[in-house]
Amino acid sequence: MARNKQYHQFLRQCGLKVTSTRLLVLDVLMSTRTALSHSDILDKTRGSRLDKVTLYRTLNTFITHGIAHKVASEDRNWLYALHPIDRNNTVRDDHAHFICDQCERIYCLPVQTRNSMPAPESEEGFVIRTHEYRLHGICPQCH
Amino acid sequence: MARNKQYHQFLRQCGLKVTSTRLLVLDVLMSTRTALSHSDILDKTRGSRLDKVTLYRTLNTFITHGIAHKVASEDRNWLYALHPIDRNNTVRDDHAHFICDQCERIYCLPVQTRNSMPAPESEEGFVIRTHEYRLHGICPQCH
DNA sequence: GATTTTATTGCAACTTTGTTGCATTTTAGG
DNA sequence: CCTAAAATGCAACAAAGTTGCAATAAAATC
Ligand SMILES: [Mn+2]
Ligand SMILES: [Mn+2]
Ligand SMILES: [Zn+2]
Ligand SMILES: [Zn+2]
Numbered sequence: 001m002a003r004n005k006q007y008h009q010f011l012r013q014c015g016l017k018v019t020s021t022r023l024l025v026l027d028v029l030m031s032t033r034t035a036l037s038h039s040d041i042l043d044k045t046r047g048s049r050l051d052k053v054t055l056y057r058t059l060n061t062f063i064t065h066g067i068a069h070k071v072a073s074e075d076r077n078w079l080y081a082l083h084p085i086d087r088n089n090t091v092r093d094d095h096a097h098f099i100c101d102q103c104e105r106i107y108c109l110p111v112q113t114r115n116s117m118p119a120p121e122s123e124e125g126f127v128i129r130t131h132e133y134r135l136h137g138i139c140p141q142c143h
Numbered sequence: 144m145a146r147n148k149q150y151h152q153f154l155r156q157c158g159l160k161v162t163s164t165r166l167l168v169l170d171v172l173m174s175t176r177t178a179l180s181h182s183d184i185l186d187k188t189r190g191s192r193l194d195k196v197t198l199y200r201t202l203n204t205f206i207t208h209g210i211a212h213k214v215a216s217e218d219r220n221w222l223y224a225l226h227p228i229d230r231n232n233t234v235r236d237d238h239a240h241f242i243c244d245q246c247e248r249i250y251c252l253p254v255q256t257r258n259s260m261p262a263p264e265s266e267e268g269f270v271i272r273t274h275e276y277r278l279h280g281i282c283p284q285c286h
Numbered sequence: 287g288a289t290t291t292t293a294t295t296g297c298a299a300c301t302t303t304g305t306t307g308c309a310t311t312t313t314a315g316g
Numbered sequence: 317c318c319t320a321a322a323a324t325g326c327a328a329c330a331a332a333g334t335t336g337c338a339a340t341a342a343a344a345t346c
Pocket of ligand 1: 069071081095096097107108109
């Protein structure tokens with residue numbers, strides 16, 4: 001409940017009205033290391049009669065306001081996560097998505113940026129603007 | 144129709160029965176540069192009364208037999224493509240997916256392998272086995 | 287070439303994920 | 317406290333994909 005004040009301030013900074021739904025969803029997303037699906041979040045908020053449509057809209061609002069982003073899971077639905085934050089509290093938009101082949105959880109991991117971006121091989125006319133690294137393997141939980 | 148003989152041989156090599164559906168889908172996938180969705184393929188085969196379930200099953204068969212692979216599109220559904228083939232006719236499983244931000248087409252592009260894989264930064268316990276590069280930008284068609 | 291075996295196909299019904307329209311409620315600011 | 321604007325809940329809908337089952341087509345054996 002001390003958190004709530006911080007979340008409140010944070011939402012207002014983002015130009016959003018503060019609602020109980022937004023505080024709730026923000027808290028769920030804050031308290032996980034892995035990206036969560038819409039139904040994961042619904043499960044974690046059982047008892048708070050949060051409507052599924054409202055949750056979809058809340059997540060989209062978070063995305064359009066730069067609070068969260070979504071990642072496609074291996075079984076074709078969206079997982080949502082807050083933007084990873086650096087040691088110096090700045091948002092890292094250059095990060096990788098680690099997909100555990102065993103538990104299927106997806107983690108947003110900071111990666112070493114010294115690696116150069118893979119360039120298309122002898123292909124002309126492809127102009128790269130952004131990129132996403134998806135890493136597959138085994139996560140610490142499943143090791 | 145000269146192609147059909149090649150496809151026929153190819154399917155048998157893969158341990159699959161030769162059916163008109165498989166020949167048809169193989170031909171569609173052969174004759175495109177970009178990954179296609181289930182409904183793209185249905186559209187391109189209109190007139191051949193190919194059932195949607197049969198198409199899903201055919202695509203999955205191609206995947207489990209190493210003929211094709213699927214890529215998640217930006218709007219959360221699967222696009223299917225044959226494995227890209229090298230100059231020396233060997234399958235490249237190390238390639239990038241180029242997503243055009245304008246036309247939303249996805250291309251499988253060979254990439255220079257000299258770039259090292261991005262390693263997780265100071266994170267322990269993540270064992271990377273494979274990876275996928277997703278590159279966003281503008282494709283030659285939309286340039 | 288006909289027969290048998292086995293895999294593939296088509297259809298209907300269903301599930302899961304996500305969207306739209308609209309009436310009601312909540313928020314923020316004066 | 318009052319008001320305008322935004323957020324919410326509900327019902328109905330749409331798209332993507334799956335399951336079970338009976339009918340059909342491929343290929344192996346004779
Ligand atoms: Mn991420
Ligand atoms: Mn590919
Ligand atoms: Zn795991
Ligand atoms: Zn394009």
